[in-house]
Every structure is written in structure tokens, then in C-alpha cells.
Amino acid sequence: MKERRPAKGSGTGARQRAANAARGTAQGGKGGTGGTARSGTGGQGGRGSARSGAGAGGGARQWSSRGAGRTGGVARPGEPKKAAEKTLGGEQVEGRQAVRELLIAGTRKVREIWVAADLDENEIVGDIVDIARSMRVTVTEVARKRLEAQARSEAPQGVIAFAAPLREADLGTFLTRSGRQAPFLVAVDGVTDPGNLGALLRCCDGAGVQGVVLPRHRAVHVTPTVAKAAAGAVEHVPMALVGGLPTALARMKEAGIWVVGLDDEADRSLFDLGDLAADGVCLVLGAEGAGLSRLVRERCDLIVSIPMRGRLSSLNVSAAAALAVYEVTRHRV
Numbered sequence: 001m002k003e004r005r006p007a008k009g010s011g012t013g014a015r016q017r018a019a020n021a022a023r024g025t026a027q028g029g030k031g032g033t034g035g036t037a038r039s040g041t042g043g044q045g046g047r048g049s050a051r052s053g054a055g056a057g058g059g060a061r062q063w064s065s066r067g068a069g070r071t072g073g074v075a076r077p078g079e080p081k082k083a084a085e086k087t088l089g090g091e092q093v094e095g096r097q098a099v100r101e102l103l104i105a106g107t108r109k110v111r112e113i114w115v116a117a118d119l120d121e122n123e124i125v126g127d128i129v130d131i132a133r134s135m136r137v138t139v140t141e142v143a144r145k146r147l148e149a150q151a152r153s154e155a156p157q158g159v160i161a162f163a164a165p166l167r168e169a170d171l172g173t174f175l176t177r178s179g180r181q182a183p184f185l186v187a188v189d190g191v192t193d194p195g196n197l198g199a200l201l202r203c204c205d206g207a208g209v210q211g212v213v214l215p216r217h218r219a220v221h222v223t224p225t226v227a228k229a230a231a232g233a234v235e236h237v238p239m240a241l242v243g244g245l246p247t248a249l250a251r252m253k254e255a256g257i258w259v260v261g262l263d264d265e266a267d268r269s270l271f272d273l274g275d276l277a278a279d280g281v282c283l284v285l286g287a288e289g290a291g292l293s294r295l296v297r298e299r300c301d302l303i304v305s306i307p308m309r310g311r312l313s314s315l316n317v318s319a320a321a322a323l324a325v326y327e328v329t330r331h332r333v
Contacts, residue, residue, distance in 0.1 A: 088214075088239055090166035090222040094156035096124040101232025102161055103131040108235075109164040110137045116144045116158035128159060152224040166222055169238035171248055174211040175255040182280040183257055184328060187213040189245055189296045190287035191317055192220050198229025199318035200285070205233035207325035208332075213248055213282075216241040249299035252282050259284060261292050261300035262324055264314040270304045270327055277331035283324050285317050 093102050103110060113132050119125060132139045150160060174185055186209050191197050197220050204212055220226065221241075227234050242248040249259050257280040262270065273281075284300060286292040297303065306315060306323055315323070 086216050086221065086241070088166040088168055088222050088241060090227060090234055091163060092152060092224045093161040093163060093227045094151055094153045094159065094224045095228035095231070096122070096128065096157045096159050097231045098227045098234075099159045099161045100124055100128050100131070101235055102163060103128065103135065103137070105232070105235035106135075108166065110135070111162045111164075112138045112140060113162075114140050114142050114147050114150070114160045116147050117141045118144050119158040125159065153228045154225070156224075156228070160224075166234060166239070169211060169240045171213065171240045171242060171251065174213070174238070174240060175252060175257065177280070178210065181210075181332075182278070183211075183255075183282070184209055184280075184332065185211050185213060185252070185257070185282040186321065186325065187245060187249065187259075187282055187284045188215075188219065188317075189284060189292055190215060190219050190290065191285070192218075193288055193317075194220050194223045194225035195229050196288065196316060196318045198226040198231075198233075200321040201226070201230040201233040201237050201239075203318065203322040203325055205230075205237050207329045209237065209325055211238045211240060213240050213242055213245070215245050216243050219287075245293075246295040246299045249282070249284065249296065253299070253301065256280055257282050258302075259300045261297060261303045262286065262305065262320055263291055263297070263303050264305050264308070266303040266305040268302060268304045270306050270324055273304065273327065273331070275331070277328045281328060283321075283328065285321055285324070288317055 090108075093099050099113065102108075110132070113128065115125065115129070129139055144158070147156065147158065147160060174183055177183065186200075186204055188197065188200065191200070201212065214221065222234050222239075240248075252259055258276055259282050260273070260276075261284040263286065284292065284296060286296075292300070292303075306320055308314065314320075
């Protein structure tokens with residue numbers, strides 16, 4: 001499993017091709033400028049740039065040398081720099097279950113996988129290596145210290161994958177009935193805690209939620225911590241980013257979908273939804289502490305609460321999501 005293989009393109013032939021490319025660049029004039037883009041820099045983790053496919057340098061060993069290449073881009077001199085639009089993210093996936101599910105799902109390109117050199121044999125890690133080999137994805141064994149320096153979550157479990165970003169779903173696809181099943185959606189109003197969002201997405205996958213709507217700004221997207229907490233759910237739950245959540249909720253109402261907000265001060269109980277839960281419904285969950293914003297609350301058809309019998313007045317957003325989505329599912333099976 002740890003056999004070294006010569007890197008593709010090494011040797012005299014590679015040097016000759018490099019020399020030919022250099023001569024072509026010199027003759028090409030202005031059209032020959034270019035740069036190699038490093039993906040996985042997603043910024044959400046806050047600990048520096050993530051380098052996808054950073055290679056097997058520094059003594060690393062490659063278990064498979066036929067992985068996908070790096071992406072590239074051409075710089076345009078004189079063109080003003082544009083602020084990068086916030087995307088779903090997901091380029092760096094950490095944790096054994098999350099990485100295995102990334103490979104099994106096969107919905108996006110995986111460029112390289114890092115495995116800690118001192119990692120004990122494990123069934124999940126074995127699956128990761130076997131699946132990656134079958135998909136011709138490079139698996140690189142690196143020092144534990146280097147892997148943890150690259151990690152953006154607290155416990156990457158000795159495995160990191162570098163992949164293409166997650167694809168955004170279009171909100172319009174969420175608003176139509178799929179066969180006999182009315183739309184079942186979840187909208188998240190400004191949740192910023194990555195652990196909560198990851199756990200929420202895992203619950204949505206388990207309960208059969210058809211789509212999750214996230215604000216493009218002032219909310220967490222799919223960071224490595226989110227992907228790890230979701231345990232692979234980010235590969236299966238479609239997510240749409242919207243510029244304004246109140247406007248998105250208004251579109252849902254126009255499409256005949258009930259918009260139900262959760263708030264611990266509401267008089268009506270979540271468990272009184274009844275037949276409404278079997279119709280097209282979108283559950284709206286508020287941010288930690290702040291709850292639903294004013295405009296989002298105004299767009300809701302009704303506000304419900306989860307009854308609290310103890311001394312505490314509320315649950316965190318992922319626990320509230322678990323109860324709410326399964327209550328809706330209970331009426332739809």
C-alpha cells in the first residue's frame with residue numbers, strides 16, 4: 001500500500017518538454033503569461049491558505065501517482081481585481097467519514113488525499129485508499145506535523161482531501177413538486193457556528209430534506225469543520241446560496257410553500273403543525289442567540305416553538321433542527 005512510484009513526467013523527457021515550453025513562451029510574446037491557481041484556499045478556516053495538491057515534497061511518499069492535475073489560470077494585465085464572491089466552499093475535506101463519503105458520492109473531482117504517515121491501520125482509512133486508487137486519485141503519505149499544520153478543523157483524524165468546490169443548487173429547483181412529494185426545505189438565518197451547521201446538514205440528510213437555503217453573506221458556509229461535522233452530508237444535501245433570505249422566502253410563499261419559523265417565544269407548538277407538515281414546507285432556523293431576524297420573521301406564515309419542560313429556555317440550532325425536521329418527516333411518511 002505504501003509502494004513508491006515514480007512521478008509521472010519525470011526524467012529526460014520531462015526536462016525536454018520543459019525546455020520546449022520555455023522556448024515557446026519566449027517566442028509567444030504577450031500571450032505567453034500564465035499562472036498556476038492553488039485551489040482550496042477557501043478562507044473560512046481562518047488559519048492561512050490551503051494548498052490543494054501541494055505535492056509529495058518534503059519527504060512525502062505517494063501511494064498512487066496518477067491523480068488529477070492542478071487547475072491553472074491566465075492573468076490579464078491591467079484588468080482590475082474583483083472581490084471573490086462567496087461560494088459554498090468545501091474544497092478541503094477533513095475527517096475519515098467525510099473523506100470516504102466524498103469519494104463514494106463521486107459528485108465532484110478529488111485532486112489529492114493526504115494521509116498521516118504514522119496512522120494506524122483502520123477499516124475506514126483502508127476504504128479511502130482503495131476507493132481513491134480505483135478512481136486514480138493521488139494518495140500522499142505526509143508527516144503528521146505537516147498534515148495538522150494544513151488542517152482547518154480541530155481533529156482531522158489523519159486524513160485530508162482536496163477537491164473541487166461544492167456546486168450551488170438553484171433555488172428555483174427547490175420550489176417544484178418532485179413526483180408526489182411536496183417540497184421539504186430548510187432555510188438557515190445567519191448561523192455562524194460551523195459545528196452547528198454541519199450537524200444541521202447531517203440531520204437534514206437523515207430526515208429527507210430536499211434542499212437547504214443559506215444566505216450568501218454573514219453566515220458560515222462549508223468549511224472543513226462543517227464538512228467534518230456533517231460526516232459526508234454535504235455531498236448529498238443540495239444547498240442554494242441566496243443574496244437575501246427574506247426575498248427567497250417570499251418566492252417560496254408565491255410557489256405555495258408554507259414558511260414556518262422556529263422561535264422559543266412562539267405560542268404555537270412545533271408539534272401542532274398537523275397536516276400542514278405534509279404540504280410544501282420550509283422550516284426557518286435562526287442564528288445562535290439572535291434567533292430569527294426581523295425581516296425573516298415577517299416573511300414567515302407562522303412561528304412555532306419547541307416546548308421546553310426543564311429550566312433551560314432553548315436548544316441550540318442543530319438540536320432544534322433535528323427535532324423539527326423529523327417532526328415534519330413523521331407527517332410525510
